[in-house]
Amino acid sequence: MKMSKTRLFVSKKLSANILIYIKNKQHHFLKNVLRIKKEDNINLFDGLTGEWLSKVISINRDNIVLQIQNKLRDIPQESDLWLIFAPIKSYRMNITIQKATELGISRFIPILTEYTNQSKINFKNFELNMIEASEQSERLSIPTLDKTIKLDDLVDNFPSDRGLVFCDEGNENLPTIYNALINETKKYKKWSVIIGPEGGFSEKERRTISSLSSCISVSLGKRILRSDTATTAAIFSIQSVIE
Structure with a gap:
């Protein structure tokens, strides 16, 4: 599946089907700068489990709700x-x-x-x-x-x-x-x-x-x-x- 062009870091551990609530500066960025729409795809990563594809479920005044779809990439071995x-x-x-x-x-x-x-x-x-x-x-x-x-x-x-x-x-x-x-x-x-x-x-x-x-x-x-x-x-x- 093709990855979306938008990537965000979230501090919550990600897994398939869970809901993620985007707030504050990230909410402003997605809603007012990128002007995302319902059903748009956004890539999320948590620094722990890899990168995941998510779908916009709803766009609200104080938050944006994303649902995790599937994993796109595992974290590769990195130099220390x-x-x-x-x-x-x-x-x-x-x-x-x-x-x-x-x-x-x-x-x-x-x-x-x-x-x-x-x-x-x-x-x-x-x-x-x-x-x-x-x-x-x-x-x-x-x-x-x-x-x-x-x-x-x-x-x-x-x-x-x-x-x-x-x-x-x-x-x-x-x-x-x-x-x-x-x-x-x-x-x-x-x-x-x-x-x-x-x-x-x-x-x-x-x-x-x-x-x-x-x-x-x-x-x-x-x-x-x-x-x-x-x-x-x-x-x-x-x-x-x-x-």
Whole structure:
């Protein structure tokens, strides 16, 4: 069966024949922006069971009632890649969230560093951006989002069975991501990448990160990249090797 062009994430676990009540912003979007009609089809996914075809049963003032028809897709096996990052200004943070979600990041871990200039995160907005990016990119899962932690706490509790790609802007003589990881994919099945703030990591922080046994230091080239650009470039390069 052909899938509809409209996809929505719902937090309720989906199964055949159940009714789903769409409210608030999603209700406004379907009713007033897309102007859906009764009997229209909408694809739904819950991040747990896959993607399902639904049919519009009724359009009401406060909600839209959908009935689940049948499953369209199961959730495929996805790479386990964390993004560890220092928060940046909201506009560029939104870009980072969207691109990282589209590229398959499984978990976001915000950290506080010496040069972090934006310590507060709007977690509600962050989650909405993740959901929207998943809806638009045909992704069937939603990344998890951790609370902000200090870099030292992250390092102290970092799992030894997870490779850590350290994009070290302080050393351009390091290997590229491809050259550094091509022989490491058998050693680690789970990965993470750490990106510093606009001011970079301090010398002490660089030593702290590099002290991890699973740390693999890499260079993103000679150019100085903004954090959102560096994040996108790094994730794409890592995924091209590990997927």
